[in-house]
Amino acid sequence: xxxxxxxxxxxxxxxxxxxxxxxxxxxxxxxxxxxxxxxxxxxxxxxxxxxxxxxxxxxxxxxxxxxxxxxxxxxxxxxxxxxxxxxxxxxxxxxxxxxxxxxxxxxxxxxxxxxxxxxxxxxxxxxxxxxxxxxxxxxxxxxxxxxxxxxxxxxxxxxxxxxxxxxxxxxxxxxxxxxxxxxxxxxxxxxxxxxxxxxxxxxxxxxxxxxxxxxxxxxxxxxxxxxxxxxxxxxxxxxxxxxxxxxxxxxxxxxxxxxxxxxxxxxxxxxxxxxxxxxxxxxxxxxxxxxxxxxxxxxxxxxxxx
Amino acid sequence: xxxxxxxxxxxxxxxxxxxxxxxxxxxxxxxxxxxxxxxxxxxxxxxxxxxxxxxxxxxxxxxxxxxxxxxxxxxxxxxxxxxxxxxxxxxxxxxxxxxxxxxxxxxxxxxxxxxxxxxxxxxxxxxxxxxxxxxxxxxxxxxxxxxxxxxxxxxxxxxxxxxxxxxxxxxxxxxxxxxxxxxxxxxxxxxxxxxxxxxxxxxxxxxxxxxxxxxxxxxxxxxxxxxxxxxxxxxxxxxxxxxxxxxxxxxxxxxxxxxxxxxxxxxxxxxxxxxxxxxxxxxxxxxxxxxxxxxxxxxxxxxxxxxxxxxxxxxxxxxxxxxxxxxxxxxxxxxxxxxxxxxxxxxxxxxxxxxxxxxxxxxxxxxxxxxxxxxxxxxxxxxxxxxxxxxxxxxxxxxxxxxxxxxxxxxxxxxxxxxxxxxxxxxxxxxxxxxxxxxxxxxxxxxxxxxxxxxxxxxxxxxxxxxxxxxxxxxxxxxxxxxxxxxxxxxxxxxxxxxxxxxxxxxxxxxxxx
Numbered sequence: 001x002x003x004x005x006x007x008x009x010x011x012x013x014x015x016x017x018x019x020x021x022x023x024x025x026x027x028x029x030x031x032x033x034x035x036x037x038x039x040x041x042x043x044x045x046x047x048x049x050x051x052x053x054x055x056x057x058x059x060x061x062x063x064x065x066x067x068x069x070x071x072x073x074x075x076x077x078x079x080x081x082x083x084x085x086x087x088x089x090x091x092x093x094x095x096x097x098x099x100x101x102x103x104x105x106x107x108x109x110x111x112x113x114x115x116x117x118x119x120x121x122x123x124x125x126x127x128x129x130x131x132x133x134x135x136x137x138x139x140x141x142x143x144x145x146x147x148x149x150x151x152x153x154x155x156x157x158x159x160x161x162x163x164x165x166x167x168x169x170x171x172x173x174x175x176x177x178x179x180x181x182x183x184x185x186x187x188x189x190x191x192x193x194x195x196x197x198x199x200x201x202x203x204x205x206x207x208x209x210x211x212x213x214x215x216x217x218x219x220x221x222x223x224x225x226x227x228x229x230x231x232x233x234x235x236x237x238x239x240x241x242x243x244x245x246x247x248x249x250x251x252x253x254x255x256x257x258x259x260x261x262x263x264x265x266x267x268x269x270x271x272x273x274x275x276x277x278x279x280x281x282x283x284x285x286x287x288x289x290x291x292x293x294x295x296x297x298x299x300x301x302x303x304x305x306x
Numbered sequence: 307x308x309x310x311x312x313x314x315x316x317x318x319x320x321x322x323x324x325x326x327x328x329x330x331x332x333x334x335x336x337x338x339x340x341x342x343x344x345x346x347x348x349x350x351x352x353x354x355x356x357x358x359x360x361x362x363x364x365x366x367x368x369x370x371x372x373x374x375x376x377x378x379x380x381x382x383x384x385x386x387x388x389x390x391x392x393x394x395x396x397x398x399x400x401x402x403x404x405x406x407x408x409x410x411x412x413x414x415x416x417x418x419x420x421x422x423x424x425x426x427x428x429x430x431x432x433x434x435x436x437x438x439x440x441x442x443x444x445x446x447x448x449x450x451x452x453x454x455x456x457x458x459x460x461x462x463x464x465x466x467x468x469x470x471x472x473x474x475x476x477x478x479x480x481x482x483x484x485x486x487x488x489x490x491x492x493x494x495x496x497x498x499x500x501x502x503x504x505x506x507x508x509x510x511x512x513x514x515x516x517x518x519x520x521x522x523x524x525x526x527x528x529x530x531x532x533x534x535x536x537x538x539x540x541x542x543x544x545x546x547x548x549x550x551x552x553x554x555x556x557x558x559x560x561x562x563x564x565x566x567x568x569x570x571x572x573x574x575x576x577x578x579x580x581x582x583x584x585x586x587x588x589x590x591x592x593x594x595x596x597x598x599x600x601x602x603x604x605x606x607x608x609x610x611x612x613x614x615x616x617x618x619x620x621x622x623x624x625x626x627x628x629x630x631x632x633x634x635x636x637x638x639x640x641x642x643x644x645x646x647x648x649x650x651x652x653x654x655x656x657x658x659x660x661x662x663x664x665x666x667x668x669x670x671x672x673x674x675x676x677x678x679x680x681x682x683x684x685x686x687x688x689x690x691x692x693x694x695x696x697x698x699x700x701x702x703x704x705x706x707x708x709x710x711x712x713x714x715x716x717x718x719x720x721x722x723x724x725x726x727x728x729x730x731x732x733x734x735x736x737x738x739x740x741x742x743x744x745x746x747x748x749x750x751x752x753x754x755x756x757x758x759x760x761x762x763x764x765x766x767x768x769x770x771x772x773x774x775x776x777x778x779x780x781x782x783x784x785x786x787x788x789x790x791x792x793x794x795x796x797x798x799x800x801x802x803x804x805x806x807x808x809x810x811x812x813x814x815x816x817x818x819x820x
Contacts (some may be wrong), residue, residue, distance in 0.1 A: 154559030160567050160588040217766040221759055228755040237589045239508065239600040239743040241751065242499075243363060244391050249356040253349045260345040267338040285349070293356070 006096040007155065013089030014110055014148060020082035021141045027075035028134035032201060034068025072130040079137060083117040086144075090114055097155035102171045103162060105294055107155070109147035112290075113140045115179030119215075123183070131201045135186035146291075166233035173226035178286065180219035185283035187212045188276040209272060212279055213265055220258050227251050250289035257282040335402070336409030344403040351399050355390035358382070362389060404496060411489045418482045425466040426476035429774040437804060438794025439812050442787035447777035450791055450815055454775040457814045463773075472776040477769075477807075481799065484764025487757055495754035502747025507531035507540070512626050513547045514607045514737040520544035521597075521742065541595040545573040548583065550736045552604060554672050562633060562672050569601050569738045586740075596744045603739040605629045606636055608655050608679055611730040614645035620727075621645075624735045627655045628699060633669040639701040643690050645727060650684040650701045655734070667713070677716060677734060683709040685726050770798040771807050775815060791815055 090111055094101035102108045120136040123129060158167075191208035193199065202208065230251065235241035242248060261278040264270040334340055359367035368388045372379035386393030434440060443450060447470045454473050458465045463475035509529035513519050521544065523529055523537040531537075553566040567588055572581035575594055586592045592599040605627060612621035620642050627638030634657050642649040658671035659678040667680045686706035689696070696702060712720045714731040721728050773795035780790045793812050795804035 156555060156557065156559040156563065157565055159564050164589040221762045221766060224755075224759050224762060228752075228759065231755070232752070233589075235745075235748060236591065237600075239591070239598060239602070239741045240745070241748055244355055244360065245363065246356040249352050253352050253356075256345050256349040256352075260342055260349070263338060263342050263345065267342060270339075270342065 006092050010089050010092035010096055011148075013085050013092060014144065017082045017086035017089060018141060018144050018148070020078055020085060021137050021144070024075045024078035024082060025134060025137040025141060027071045027078060028130075028137060031068040031072035031075060031130070032134060032199070034071060069130075072133065075133055075137075076124070076130060079117065079133060080121060082137075082140075083114065083121055086110065086114045086117065093155060097157075099158060100168050100171070102167070102175065103155075103158050104151075104153050106147050106151040106153050108171065108175070109143050109151055112175050112178045113143040113147070115175040116140045116143065116182045117179075119176065119179035119183050123215075131203065132183075132186060132190075135190065136183065139182050139186070161237055164233060164237065166229060166236070170226060170229040170233055173222055173229060177219045177223045177226055178290065180215050180222070181283050181286050184212050184215040184219065184279055187215065188279035188283075191276045192273060192280075205272070209276060212276060216258060216261055216279060216282075220255075220262060223255060223258065227255060246293045247289060250285060250293055254282060254285040254289055257285050332409060335406050338410070341403065341406045341410065344399060344406060347399045348403060351390065351396050354387050355396075358387055358390075360388060360390065362391070404493070407489055407492065411486060414482070415486055418479075418486060421482070422479055426464055426474040426772060428468065429472040429474055429776050433774055433776050433792045433794045436794040436796055438792060438808055440790065440792045441812070441816070442780050443789050443791055443816060444787055445789060445817075447779065447789050450777050450789055451775060453817075454811065454815055457811070458773075470777065472774055474772070474774050476772045478771055478798075480764045481768040481770045482765070484761040484766075484768060487761030488765055489761075491754045491757035491761060494757065495751050498747040498750035498754055500747070501750065502532075502745040504532040504534040506743070506745040506747065507535045508741060508743035508745075510602070510739060510741050512605075512737050512739045514624050514626060515547055515550055515735045517737075518544060518546040519740075526742075541597055542576045543574060543594050543597075544581075545571045545584075545592075545599075546581070547738055548572055550604060550738045552673075552736070564672075567601060567604060567738075569740075596746060597742055598744070600741045600743065601738060602741045603629075605737055605739075606634065606655050606657060606674070606677075606734050607737045608638075608653070608677075608734045609732045610640055610651075611732055612640070612642050612645065612649060612727060614642075614649070614727045615725055616646060620649075624737075625653075626737045627653065631669070632672065633658070634672045635667075635669040637699075639699060640729075641688050641690070641698075641701065643688055647685045647726065648688045648706075649722075649727060649729075650686075650688055650703065650706055651729065652682045652684075652701055654680045656680070674734065678713055679731050680711070680713050681720065681729065681731075682711050683720075683722055683726075683729070685709060685722075771804045772796050772798070773804065773807055773811055775811065 090101045090107075093107060093110070097103060097107075102111050116136060117140050120129065120132065124132075187208050190199070190202050191205050191212060194202055194205040194208055203211075230248070231241040234243065234248075257278060261275055261282055264275040264278050359371050361368050368383075371388075372383055382388065386395065390396055430436070445453075451467060451470065451473050455465055455467055458473070458475040461477075463477045464479075465473060465475045467473045507530065509523075509526035511519055511526050519525055521540050521542060523540070547569055549570040551566060551568045551570070552564065555561055555563040555565050569586040570583060571586060571592070572583050573592065573594070574581045584592055586599060586601045588601055591601070606629075607624040607626045609624040610621060611619065614620045621640065621644070625638050625640050627636035629636045634655075636655040636657075638653055638655065640649075640651040640653065642651075654667050656667055656669040656678050657674040657676075658669050659667070659676050660670045661667045684701070684703050684706035686703075689702045689705060709723045709726060714720055714729075716731060716733050719728050719730040773793070776792040776794075778790050780788055793808055793815060795808045795811075797804045
């Protein structure tokens with residue numbers, strides 16, 4: 001509010017991060033299209049002779065380097081760079097406002113975009129996720145685009161209802177879950193088309209399903225915690241821990257759908273395609289809760305400039 | 307609810323005998339597939355509760371919706387769509403889900419109880435059908451098994467050894483323990499919610515600055531209690547609202563947004579003689595025994611002084627007006643039954659006054675920068691003697707006659723037409739609204755929630771594995787490598803594998819690692 005320099009700097013960093021992410025997306029796209037026909041032909045050849053195809057991403061038994069891999073490496077570096085720039089932008093925004101940088105929808109969105117990138121990048125340290133890159137940079141870019149165009153608001157102090165340390169805990173947990181749910185939606189979506197052979201660089205369907213399961217196994221307990229933390233805060237602010245406010249209702253729906261996903265993963269006949277569809281429905285419920293409830297519904301959670 | 311049900315492709319038809327039918331029903335209800343469908347139904351049934359206005363949160367909006375939709379409104383109303391979370395069909399879904407949960411988890415509890423007290427099972431005859439490795443070592447069978455045993459024990463596996471044949475080990479029993487805790491904790495949460503509903507209560511009250519409140523039923527503007535709550539259970543306390551402070555954003559960004567609400571109160575707690583001063587803020591309720599006092603809203607109470615046609619002072623008080631928008635354009639009524647004739651007023655209070663053709667009189671900022679009231683006056687019979695209770699916020703003008711309209715600023719007086727009297731707008735006070743609530747089930751619900759999170763963490767992150775080390779004397783051709791070793795293992799959960807444990811164990815047995 002006082003230091004306009006910080007405000008301007010924060011916005012510039014967010015824009016710079018969007019530009020870098022855009023470049024990363026292009027390089028991921030080049031990686032995808034590079035040598036496409038060659039691999040497809042090779043795949044056909046191998047399968048017709050009954051051999052086993054080496055899974056891209058999981059093993060590197062092929063002596064010949066994967067085509068276009070240097071573009072993927074450039075794209076990964078750019079994604080790291082974009083996340084770094086965005087982190088600075090988010091921190092500057094927090095410094096400007098003098099509080100956590102998630103006091104309104106704009107701030108929540110830029111921090112969520114950072115959350116999506118962070119979940120992906122941290123995970124990519126442990127395993128090769130170059131094949132997943134474009135499905136992460138695009139949602140992150142869309143989130144930032146939404147934030148800077150539709151949701152932008154000047155930083156201001158918090159309304160009294162948000163002045164609580166639960167804002168830090170509850171919203172941070174929700175932001176990390178948003179990132180993880182988005183990554184899980186990308187792997188679940190890919191698993192549905194993995195058998196069609198449209199995209200050659202992704203892992204097998206089984207592998208993608210396992211990855212989806214892993215991410216949701218991580219984010220579901222965290223989401224449970226975010227909801228419980230919200231309930232504790234609600235009890236302290238509104239006098240009841242659960243009141244079926246639209247935000248609470250959709251948090252509950254999201255929770256129930258992901259619970260159904262985990263059950264589906266251990267039910268015969270539901271483990272594969274159907275479970276992946278449920279994971280996508282869960283993500284949809286999360287998005288409705290995130291955008292829909294704030295914009296279209298009269299909820300106790302609508303404050304602070306959307 | 308997490309059994310891996312291998313249902314045949316063709317579902318069996320229900321048997322005809324009654325016990326058989328019951329058993330068939332029970333098996334259907336407690337199957338994972340049914341649990342899945344019930345979870346979906348639960349999610350689906352919640353959706354209308356977030357789209358349609360709900361009685362529990364906004365009864366006024368419900369009435370408006372029904373009035374605006376005269377055909378669908380009453381139908382949806384009779385089906386419980388305006389009180390989804392208390393409707394029988396919503397209850398049916400979650401109760402069935404709970405029965406399914408209990409039916410699924412109880413047998414698993416029994417199985418798990420047995421598993422916890424039993425030894426890891428003997429090595430399968432053909433170990434190499436599982437994931438594993440076979441190799442030869444120079445050590446004797448006994449040395450190999452002892453080394454494997456020590457390593458496994460040190461890493462907290464449950465180990466059993468059969469002579470010089472094999473070692474079996476199992477780890478990760480906490481996975482199923484966590485799973486069971488997770489599911490049982492929901493039963494605790496449900497009981498806690500029900501208990502809170504039966505023994506809890508909540509009430510709302512509007513208090514003007516300087517006014518007091520004591521915690522008895524009659525002092526509340528609205529009060530609701532559970533079936534097992536009686537008014538005698540309310541803790542005895544009282545408080546006075548000394549001062550209410552409020553600040554609004556004056557900068558360009560989010561202008562008019564609230565920045566501070568706080569109520570300074572003097573509270574007399576149960577058993578205390580003297581009041582103590584305390585501060586109640588949003589997010590900082592005042593706790594008194596089992597009850598909490600929350601600050602939930604605030605508004606303006608313009609002060610009026612009314613003289614009747616004889617010149618007698620018949621009214622001199624502040625009247626709470628209810629805010630209608632974010633800028634506190636507030637409406638209220640003044641009833642003067644002691645006048646001759648009886649007088650009634652409808653007013654709009656504007657903290658920062660503005661008038662335009664579209665919106666009429668309205669406020670442009672929530673703080674009292676330029677206050678005024680727009681009044682309409684009536685005379686006649688207020689209808690207070692009819693015996694029908696009236697709201698203090700509405701004026702029944704059926705047997706009254708309108709006298710005119712006037713705008714007043716603080717200190718201004720309006721001489722009513724026809725010498726019916728005068729009304730002076732002398733200034734304004736503030737009021738704050740409080741919700742006072744007690745939910746004796748909330749601690750148990752919180753414990754249940756944290757047990758659920760803990761159990762969930764265990765059930766998703768602990769890996770349950772079994773490994774076996776099997777030894778046999780090597781055949782003569784293996785020269786100095788006298789022992790053949792087979793190491794294999796399985797992971798018991800889908801999406802998990804025992805490769806890591808097997809590799810470590812192989813390394814230990816081969817002596818590459820201590």
